[in-house]
Amino acid sequence: MTHNALRFPETDPTPIFEHFRGNQGSDLLTAAVAHFDLFGSLDRQPCSFDELAQRLGLAARPANVLVTALHAMKLLELREGRLELTPLAREHLVPGSDFDCGDYLGLAAQTPSVLQMVSLLKSNRPIGADASDGGGAAFIYRDGIASAMEAADTARHFTLALSGRAKNVAPALAEVADLTGAQQLLDIGGGTGIYSYALLQKHPALQAILLDRPEVLRVAEEVGQRYGVLDRCKFVGGDMFADPLPADVDAILLSNILHDWDLPECQNLIGRCAAALAPGGRLMIHDVFLNDALDGPLPIALYSASLFSLTEGRAYSGGEYRGWMEAAGLKCSETIATTGVHCGLLIATKPA
The missing domain is CATH 3.40.50.150 (Vaccinia Virus protein VP39)
Structure with missing residues (x-):
């Protein structure tokens, strides 16, 4: 029997993929609040993307991933080349504000997935790129890295x-x-x-x-x-x-x-x-x-x-x-x- 690669599924699997990746948002948000003080830093002084990456000690790629996600969550906005907090972030994620809920998010700060995300952001290397953590990277080919x-x-x-x-x-x-x-x-x-x-x-x-x-x-x-x-x-x-x-x-x-x-x-x-x-x-x-x-x-x-x-x-x-x-x-x-x-x-x- 010949399979038909042109046949569409009867239902759209998009929500399944969105649910599957939802934990990435939780981990990035918790990392920004509890490990990088990103919202406190921008409350004190808005700055450009490059300046923020330097403040956080992040290379361009991880900084892009983090900032893009927070921007998409409507927590950051770009005005005249500077990243600023949205009203939502300013009211609820600046440490010490009247309605600050950062400590609540920080309850997940030491969970394995958040700690792994922090490590990945700081190292700018994918899971498996460090030979000490196991079987090698899944999808990349690089000298010195075992590839699945x-x-x-x-x-x-x-x-x-x-x-x-x-x-x-x-x-x-x-x-x-x-x-x-x-x-x-x-x-x-x-x-x-x-x-x-x-x-x-x-x-x-x-x-x-x-x-x-x-x-x-x-x-x-x-x-x-x-x-x-x-x-x-x-x-x-x-x-x-x-x-x-x-x-x-x-x-x-x-x-x-x-x-x-x-x-x-x-x-x-x-x-x-x-x-x-x-x-x-x-x-x-x-x-x-x-x-x-x-x-x-x-x-x-x-x-x-x-x-x-x-x-x-x-x-x-x-x-x-x-x-x-x-x-x-x-x-x-x-x-x-x-x-x-x-x-x-x-x-x-x-x-x-």
Whole structure:
């Protein structure tokens, strides 16, 4: 029986994912109150984002995750380049104020999840990046860090786990991704390949190349047998940051890839993709997108905290992606919203 990658679920799983990530908001808020005195500091003296990061002793990435979440919670606002407390935060989170409830939030200050979040914010390293804390990082590849995607059992586990979200999202991507006239798609970091399989089913003339780690591709080929498109798929093992990318392809898909990496890696990979595209080719970034003002939406801000905890990345705004793509010589379109689990699609074209 051939599986249909274009079939939408009858119900929207978005609330499940939001509930799953809800603890990130609790941990960030408690850390801000009980460990960083963020609200007391801004009450005494509003300041820029960079100045606040310096006050808190945080690098740019963790500071961005923390501030974006608090901004999305309507506790911070940006005025003339300075971060200030909202009336809600000023009345209830400034130490010593008449209606201060910070001590109440502080009851959770020593819980394991809050202490772990504080440690991650201060170290700017994902869970597993320290060799002393166990089995290695789940989703990143870095010299000196054991990666779960390099071992058969853990690669299979994590790849199939991630497909639980992907198979709900793939139909929406295929619905809006314009691949008119494209003959060859390069899916970088394709995982199980579910996004490619949906696009192949939607476009019968399309061929796909899936590039990922060898252990991941073993799972992708197994999963692909269910969708009846393996005759139009090629599986290429490699390192997307170091190995040559297939050249002169019509379209490249980065689906939920860039959010695993920090700014230099994102800019590097987008540049490599731009070079690999044929003239007139399309780079498609399928991901979650923060507002350009980095003030929400709250579900994406909390997803960003989850990404920050597990990878070297975070959620980015459409504006950040567009800036990197334009710097690589690509012409960007507006972000296209898709149905389900907060994803969207941003397409950029290489000039002919």
